Structures are given as C-alpha cells and as structure tokens.
Amino acid sequence: MNIKQYLDSTYLKTAAQAGLSLDENILVTKGFIQEAIEERFKLIMIRPDMVCLAKKMITEANSTLQIGTVIDFPQGESSLEEKLAEAIQAIQDGADDLDFVCNYEAFKNGNVDLVKEEILTCTQLGLANKKVVKWIIEIAALNDKQIIQLSSLIKNVIVSNFEQELFPKVFVKSSTGFYKTENNLPNGATIPAITMMLENASPLPVKAAGGVRTYEEAVAMVQLGVKRIGTSGAKMIANGQKSNNEY
Numbered sequence: 001m002n003i004k005q006y007l008d009s010t011y012l013k014t015a016a017q018a019g020l021s022l023d024e025n026i027l028v029t030k031g032f033i034q035e036a037i038e039e040r041f042k043l044i045m046i047r048p049d050m051v052c053l054a055k056k057m058i059t060e061a062n063s064t065l066q067i068g069t070v071i072d073f074p075q076g077e078s079s080l081e082e083k084l085a086e087a088i089q090a091i092q093d094g095a096d097d098l099d100f101v102c103n104y105e106a107f108k109n110g111n112v113d114l115v116k117e118e119i120l121t122c123t124q125l126g127l128a129n130k131k132v133v134k135w136i137i138e139i140a141a142l143n144d145k146q147i148i149q150l151s152s153l154i155k156n157v158i159v160s161n162f163e164q165e166l167f168p169k170v171f172v173k174s175s176t177g178f179y180k181t182e183n184n185l186p187n188g189a190t191i192p193a194i195t196m197m198l199e200n201a202s203p204l205p206v207k208a209a210g211g212v213r214t215y216e217e218a219v220a221m222v223q224l225g226v227k228r229i230g231t232s233g234a235k236m237i238a239n240g241q242k243s244n245n246e247y
Helices: 022-039 048-060 080-093 104-108 112-128 144-161 164-169 191-201 215-224 234-238
Strands: 007-011 043-046 066-071 097-101 132-136 170-173 206-209 228-231
Touching: 007 022, 007 206, 007 234, 022 043, 022 048, 022 234, 043 048, 043 097, 048 066, 048 080, 066 080, 066 132, 080 097, 080 112, 097 112, 104 112, 104 144, 112 132, 112 144, 112 164, 144 164, 144 170, 144 191, 164 170, 170 228, 191 206, 191 215, 215 228, 215 234
Parallel strands: 007 043, 007 228, 043 066, 066 097, 097 132, 132 170, 170 206, 206 228
Antiparallel strands: none
C-alpha cells in the first residue's frame, strides 16, 4: 500500500509548547515542510501563522504539496465570528484544507444549535472558496454515545445543506492530539472510536488523527475506511518505523 497518499504530515506546536524560541520553532516547521515536499506527502498540516511560509517554500520547490491548517485550535471554544475571521485569513494566506475544532464542550452542554450553526456557516465559507473542510470532534473528550451523536450531527448538517458531490470535501476528524487525558488514556484515534465515526459520519469521509504511530496501524486505519491520517511521524511511518512522537 502506498500509505503516503493518506498521510497528512503534521506539526502544530507553538514555540512555548515545544520549549523553543520563536526562531527555533520556525526552523522546525521549515524542516517538516521540506520533508513533506521531498517525501511527496499529500499535505502538510501546520498552524495558521506558518501558512505563508509553507506557501513560499512549496512554490519555490514547484511542489504539489497541499497546505492544511487548524482553526480555533485546540479548544474550539471561540465564537463563530472568531472562527470565521481565522479561516478567512488562512484562505487568504493560501491554505487548502481548513481543520476546524468543533465546539465539543458546547455540544456536551446541550447547546446543539450553536454547534449546528458553526458547522453550517464555516463549512459554507470553506466550500465556497473551494477548500476541504474538516471538523475535529476531540474523541478523547467524549464518551461513546457523544462520539456517535456528534458524528451524526455533522453528517446531518452537511447532507441537509449541501450537494452530494461536495460530501467528499467535508471530513469528520478524530482529534487535535493536544487533549490532556487522565491516567495516560489515548488522546487520539483508536480503532473503536474510528469505527463509530465511520458508521455514523458516512457518507462523509473520516480522518484519523493522533495515536497512529506505525505503518501497520496506518494500514489498519485505511482498511477500516479512513481517507486521511494525521501524524507528526509521517516519514517514519512511511518507512516502516515506529514514531515516538506525541501525535
């Protein structure tokens, strides 16, 4: 299997999170972008403030590498207006994929209308600008029932409001990779959670992010039915090695 076509090489740490200076973190980001160009991965997933840098490097390399970025990362609790403003800036900077963190806490608290509105409005913005949109539901913060309900909610909003040919451009995504769990429980994609997402998000595609660290695990996710895999260890996975990266 050519696993590279499924891998979104990912680096989402701020300088503070990485324990680096701003300049050092830019160098790390550049390294991830260059690696993704050389390895011919499908996409590089980076923070919004690095999109312009990636666009410049990709253009200079005459590469087909696509750029993804995260919106309202990692909590997803910003207002709809703030989400839209950040997404608009990312579009202007050259992002191809917009990975929105769904306001999963609002969903858990029963504010379903708020969540429906942000899914509809932000998806409209992305699709109108010919972007791929992904909704991160943060499965580690949800129980099984909530994973099923939130995956279904996203599916229902998209199916009810958009044409069928656009469904492949709207993903339900498992995780940010940054959620803090107790007792070292997984904070990313697991087989049971991804199975629930696939069963309840269909016909929308699913992206497994976080926790995929080996080629075998990546293949297992693809065989389950996922269309994309987010990992900060893309090169190691593609080469059959085990990644020890955090997400």
